[in-house]
Amino acid sequence: MAPLISVVVVTYNGKKYLNDCLSALAHQKFRDFEIIVVDNGSSDGSAEYIRREYPAIILVETGKNLGFAGGTNAGIRAARGEFIFTLNNDTIADPNMLGEIIKPMQRDPNIGMCGTKLVFPDGRINSTAICISRSGAAWDRGMGEQDSGQFDKEEEIFGPCAGAALYRRRMLEEVGHFDEDFFLFMEDVDLAFRARLAGWKCLYIPTAQIVHVRGGTATPNSATAIYYVNRNRLWC
Numbered sequence: 295m296a297p298l299i300s301v302v303v304v305t306y307n308g309k310k311y312l313n314d315c316l317s318a319l320a321h322q323k324f325r326d327f328e329i330i331v332v333d334n335g336s337s338d339g340s341a342e343y344i345r346r347e348y349p350a351i352i353l354v355e356t357g358k359n360l361g362f363a364g365g366t367n368a369g370i371r372a373a374r375g376e377f378i379f380t381l382n383n384d385t386i387a388d389p390n391m392l393g394e395i396i397k398p399m400q401r402d403p404n405i406g407m408c409g410t411k412l413v414f415p416d417g418r419i420n421s422t423a424i425c426i427s428r429s430g431a432a433w434d435r436g437m438g439e440q441d442s443g444q445f446d447k448e449e450e451i452f453g454p455c456a457g458a459a460l461y462r463r464r465m466l467e468e469v470g471h472f473d474e475d476f477f478l479f480m481e482d483v484d485l486a487f488r489a490r491l492a493g494w495k496c497l498y499i500p501t502a503q504i505v506h507v508r509g510g511t512a513t514p515n516s517a518t519a520i521y522y523v524n525r526n527r528l529w530c
Contacts, residue, residue, distance in 0.1 A: 299327035299392060299460070300373030304365035305383040306334040309343050311507065316348055318386045324393035327379075328352060332369040334359045363472035363481040366456070370471055378466065382457040384507040385412075395460045395502035398448075406465030406494030407486065409454025410502040413441055420506045423451035423498050424483055430530060432483040451498045453486025458504045461485075465494050479523045480530050487530075 301319060305312060312331075319329055329351045333341040335358040344353050354372050356365060366380055377399060379392070395408050412420035412434075421434035422445040434455055436445050454460075456472075459482065469488040472481045486496065 296374040296376070297326050297328040298375055299324075299377045299379055299396060300369075300375030301327055301329045301379045301381055301392075302332065302366055302369030302373060303329065303381050303383050304332045304334060304362055304369065305336060305340050306359055306365070307336045307338045307340065308383040309336065309338045309340040311384040312340065312343060313347070314386050315381070315383050316351070318389075319381075321389050322387065322392045323389050324396065327392060328373070328375060330354060330369045330372055332356060332365040334361070334365045360474065361476070362456070362479075363476050364474040367471045367474060370466065373463075376463055378461045378463055380456045380459050380461065381504075382506065385458060386505040386507075387458075388503040391502045391504060395499050398497045398499060399460065399462060402495070404493075404495050405497055406462045406489050407454050407496040408460040408502070409451055409496065409498045410458040410504050411441075411445065411498075411500045412455060412458055412504050412506045415505055415507060417441055419445065420508065421455040421457070422500070424453040424455060424486055426452055426483070431527060432480065432530065445498075446500045448500060449498055451496050452490065453482060453496050454498070456482035456485070457506060458502075462494075465489055465492075468492060469494070476529065479519070480527060483530050 332354045354368050419436035419439045419441050423435040425435045469492050473484050
């Protein structure tokens with residue numbers, strides 16, 4: 295029998311983050327899910343580590359770095375779940391996270407995406423939603439703010455940060471997966487645009503909480519991050 299949720303974790307030379315990430319998933323109170331780790335051609339032994347320490351996990355080896363967009367799509371193609379949860383490798387999920395994020399999807403078939411509350415280890419907010427300006431620029435709502443309950447209301451948002459987001463498979467089949475041309479960054483903004491224009495709703499679920507170490511693949515302010523953020527902002 296197929297699981298309800300497929301959790302897709304993309305990693306590229308992120309072996310040092312995997313134990314914390316996968317251990318947190320193993321301790322989820324909600325149990326109807328599978329884990330798919332996509333190794334994007336890592337050279338740090340990530341694939342061997344998964345095979346040895348987590349043999350029950352589905353491992354997809356791309357053989358080269360396809361970026362977040364291509365790697366996640368490879369995981370989606372291997373997934374069996376009705377819902378796809380995309381997750382960065384440098385995260386630690388609260389034990390109640392999956393159980394909380396799935397509830398709105400089960401009660402309303404018009405919801406195609408759900409976003410989590412992402413916080414940094416020091417308690418500051420990483421993301422509670424994607425925000426869009428009239429210029430087309432996008433940013434994470436609450437970024438850098440102390441989490442003092444200002445984003446503790448479940449509400450409709452434009453889109454979720456794909457670093458920790460739930461997508462309905464039926465929506466993805468309708469509007470398409472992540473655009474692989476984006477490679478890294480802003481691919482979630484592009485997908486949210488397509489989904490919203492097709493009439494799908496997105497909810498923010500503050501009780502679905504995740505700690506994000508950040509920088510597990512592309513270090514903030516690195517040349518790689520600066521290039522893709524700025525190029526993809528123009529594309530978007």
